[in-house]
Amino acid sequence: MEMDVFGKALLDYLNGKYTEDIITFSSLDEEDIIPIPYLFRSYEEMPALEQNALNLCRGAVLDIGCGAGSHSLYLQEKGFQVTALDHSSGAIETCIRRGIESTINSSILDFTRPKFDTLLLLMNGIGIVGKLSDLKSYLIHFKSLLRSNGQILLDSSDIIYMFDPDEAFTAYYGEVEFTMHYKGLASSSFPWLYLDYNILQNVAFECGLRCELVSEGEHYDYLARLTRI
Template structure:
C-alpha cells in the first residue's frame, strides 16, 4: 500500500515531532529534499510567485493539493474568501482542519466533482499533477467542469529546458524519449517509501497552446528567477 508520505511528515511537524525532511528521489538526478517547515510557511515567507497568485484569487476558491493549508488559511482569514481545500493526503487534510481551514476534504483533483468555483489554484509546481503530457486534455476538460463561466485557474510550473542546455548555448533532448518535462519521482520519509509516480513540468508555450485549445485565455502573470512562472488561465465559456 502506498504510504501517506506528506501526511505523516505534516502530522509529525504539527505535533512537534519534526526530526527530518522528505527525501525526493529521481532515477537520473541526485536526491533532493522538501523541508517540512516550508509547508507551514506564512504569507511573508512565501516566494513572490505564490504571493502574486494569492493576490489574483477572487470569488470561491478551490485549492488543489493544499498540503498543510498555508495558502487556504491566508485566503480564508486575510482575504475573506470562501475556500475549499483538497488533497489526496488524509494526514494533510487532518492537519488543515486542526489549523482552522473551514472546508478541507480528502480528494484527488479528478475525484472532485463539486463545481461552481471562480478560482482554482494549483501551486508548488501545480502542473505536476497532470503527470504526463498526454493527460493534458483530460486535465483541462475536468477543470472546465469545476469552474464558473469566466472562472480562472492559477497554476505554476518550470521550464526544464535549462537542464538540457549545452555549453555553446544549444538545446538537445532525445525526441524519442518523450517530452522533456516528464519526470518520475518517489518520496521517502523515515522508514516509508512511496511508489514511483509521474510528475510534469511544462514550458509556458506548451501550457498556453493547450489552454487556448480548450477555450482558456492564458496570460503570463509572473516570471521567477529560475525558469519558473505563474500562469493565469481564464475560461471563456462559449
Template sequence: MKDLFGQAMWDYQHGQYTEDLKTETTISEEDDLPVSYLFRTFAQMPPLEQQALQLARGRVLDVGCGAGVHGLYLQNERGLEVHSIDLSPKAIEVCHLRGLRNAEVQDVWQAKGQYDTILLLMNGAGMCGRLKQMGAFYTHLKTLLAEGGQILTDSSDLLYMFDQHPDGSYEVPLYFDYYGEVDYIVRYKGQEEAPFPWLYVDYNTLQNVAHAVGLDCELLAEGEHFDYLARLSH
C-alpha cells in the same frame, strides 16, 4: 501509497519532527525538502506564490492543499470562501487542526461545483502527471469554473537542465516523450514511496493545451529559476 508527505506534516504538526523529507526524480539527485517549508507563512512564500494568492477571488478551490498554507491565508487574511482538497488523509487532518474550515480528502478528478478561482500551486500545472493527460485534465477543470472564473497555476521549464549546443538548441535524450515528464520519489524516516509521475510544463505548451480546450492563457509573471505563473480563464 504510504502517504509520506502526509505523515511528515502530521509529525511536524504534533511536535514529532525529527528529519526532513527527501525527494528525487528521474532527472535529479536526492535532495532535502524541509518539512517546515510545507508550513510556510505568506511572507516566506516565493513572489509568484504570493502574487497568485493576491489575485485569488470569490469562491476558491485549492487543489493539493498540503498543510493548508494557501487556504489559511485566503480564509483568515482575505476572508474568502476556500475549499481545500488533497489525496492525503493526514494532510487534511493537519488542515483541520490548523483551523481550515473546508478541507477534505478528494481527488480533483472527482471534484464538483463552481469556483471563481482554482489554485494549482507548487508546480500544480503538471499535477496530471503526463503531457498526454493535460487536455483531459484542463477540460475537467474548465467544468469547475464559474462564469468569469480563473485557474492560477505555476510551473517550471526544465529545458535548462539539458546540455545546450552553440546554436542555442538543447540536447534532449530521445527516450523522453516530453522533457518535463519525470518520476518522483519521496523518502521519509526510512520508508520510500512508490515512484509517481509528475510534469513540469513550459509555458508555451501550457498555452497550447489551454487553447485546445477553449481556455485563454496569460503569462502573469516569470521567476528567477525558469518558473512562471499563469492564468487560464474562459
C-alpha cells in the same frame, strides 16, 4: 494500502515530532530535500510568485493539492470562501487541525462539484497531471469546475535548462518520476509534470481556455492565468 508518506511528515511536524525532512529521488538522477517547515510558511515567507497568485484570487477558491494548507489558511484569514483539497488524508487532517474550515480528501479528478471562481494550483501544482498526454483531460476537468467568469491560477517551471542542448528526447522532457522517502518509509513512484509555458498555452487553447503569462520567477518558473475564451 499506499503509504501516505507526505501526510505522515506533515502530521509529525504538527505534533512536534519533526526530526528530519522528506527526501525525493527522481528520474533526473537527482536527490532533493523538501524542508517540512517550509510547507507551513506564512505569506511573508512565500516567494513573490505565490504572493502574486494569492493576491489575484477572487470569489470562492478551490486550493488543489493544498498540502499543509498555508495558501488556504492565508486566504481564509483574508475572508475568502476557500476549500482545501488534497488526495493525502494526512494533509487534510493537517489542514483541519490548522483551522481550515472547508476541506476535501479526494483526487481532483474524482471531485465534480460545486463550481468555483478561482482554482489555485501552486508549488508546481499542475504537476499532478503527471504526463503531458493527460494535460488536455485535466484542463477540461478544471474548466468544468469553473463558474462562468472563473479563473485557473497555476505555476510551473520549464526544466529544459537541466539538459544538454544537444540531448535527444524520446518523451517530453518535463515528465519526471519521483519517490518520497521519510523516516525509513518510501512512497510508490509517481509521475510529476514540469510544463513549459508555450505548451500550456497551446493545449489550453484547444480546451477553450485563454492563457495569460502573469509573471516569471527567478528559477525558470512562471505564473499563468487561464480563463474561458
